Amino acid sequence: MKKINYVLVILFMFISMVPAFSQNHSRNQFQVLVYTSPDRWHNITEPTAILEFQKLANRHAFGLTVTQVVSNFVDETLLKYDVLVFLQSTTRDLSAEQLESFKRFIRNGGGFVGIHGASACRREGEWFRKLVGRTFTDHPEEQTAVMHVVDKNHPSTMHLADRWIWTDEWYSYTEALTENQKVLITVDESTYDPDRTWGDENRHTAMGAFHPIAWYQEFDGGRSFYTSLGHMPELFKDPLFLDHIYGGIYWAATGLGLYE
Numbered sequence: 001m002k003k004i005n006y007v008l009v010i011l012f013m014f015i016s017m018v019p020a021f022s023q024n025h026s027r028n029q030f031q032v033l034v035y036t037s038p039d040r041w042h043n044i045t046e047p048t049a050i051l052e053f054q055k056l057a058n059r060h061a062f063g064l065t066v067t068q069v070v071s072n073f074v075d076e077t078l079l080k081y082d083v084l085v086f087l088q089s090t091t092r093d094l095s096a097e098q099l100e101s102f103k104r105f106i107r108n109g110g111g112f113v114g115i116h117g118a119s120a121c122r123r124e125g126e127w128f129r130k131l132v133g134r135t136f137t138d139h140p141e142e143q144t145a146v147m148h149v150v151d152k153n154h155p156s157t158m159h160l161a162d163r164w165i166w167t168d169e170w171y172s173y174t175e176a177l178t179e180n181q182k183v184l185i186t187v188d189e190s191t192y193d194p195d196r197t198w199g200d201e202n203r204h205t206a207m208g209a210f211h212p213i214a215w216y217q218e219f220d221g222g223r224s225f226y227t228s229l230g231h232m233p234e235l236f237k238d239p240l241f242l243d244h245i246y247g248g249i250y251w252a253a254t255g256l257g258l259y260e
């Protein structure tokens with residue numbers, strides 16, 4: 001297992017050194033740019049997630065580029081993509097100009113998919129926090145819990161059962177920062193201890209009866225999907241989770257598949 005991790009880290013270093021690590025496919029139906037940034041909480045997760053994204057791109061015939069390089073955030077590069085996936089990353093490292101290019105991408109009808117750490121953006125500007133929809137506040141220790149799939153009319157949830165048992169780092173959030181977002185999944189706080197936080201009695205992460213985990217919205221001319229799930233590497237090998245992510249990408253890219 002250690003050997004595999006070593007190989008993944010080398011691959012990740014390679015990815016971080018080239019401007020864009022892409023995989024061409026003759027049947028690309030849309031183009032996806034996955035943006036990650038070094039993050040000490042998720043450096044072990046990102047290499048596994050990226051390998052699984054490559055498989056997802058092959059299986060679903062979409063073009064995939066993975067990058068850590070913020071110089072890709074210019075109009076002429078972003079024009080090539082339909083969806084930007086922020087994998088454990090935020091706009092923290094973008095210059096003001098690069099952020100403006102990203103805003104134009106969304107305003108031109110671009111798609112955004114935020115995964116897990118993308119909501120750790122309390123220091124980022126209001127526009128990005130609204131694009132994500134809610135901002136991460138805190139989390140307890142990793143635990144198993146039961147989620148309720150409250151809306152199955154979206155491609156990211158239509159394959160899931162009403163209840164979904166899962167082990168992850170359960171993020172808590174601020175109130176919704178936009179009005180029209182639709183929550184897809186909630187977590188049932190009675191099935192884990194939201195305040196179990198390393199013996200630190202000052203940390204409380206419970207949100208109560210309504211604890212959102214995944215949602216989507218149209219925002220500022222584009223489409224935005226966010227899922228809280230995805231702390232540990234193993235999660236990115238789970239078929240249900242991969243279908244959840246792909247459903248989000250598919251909707252963000254096309255706007256199709258809603259059954260309201």
Ligand SMILES: [Zn+2]
Nearest residue numbers: 041116169231
């Ligand atoms: Zn995490």
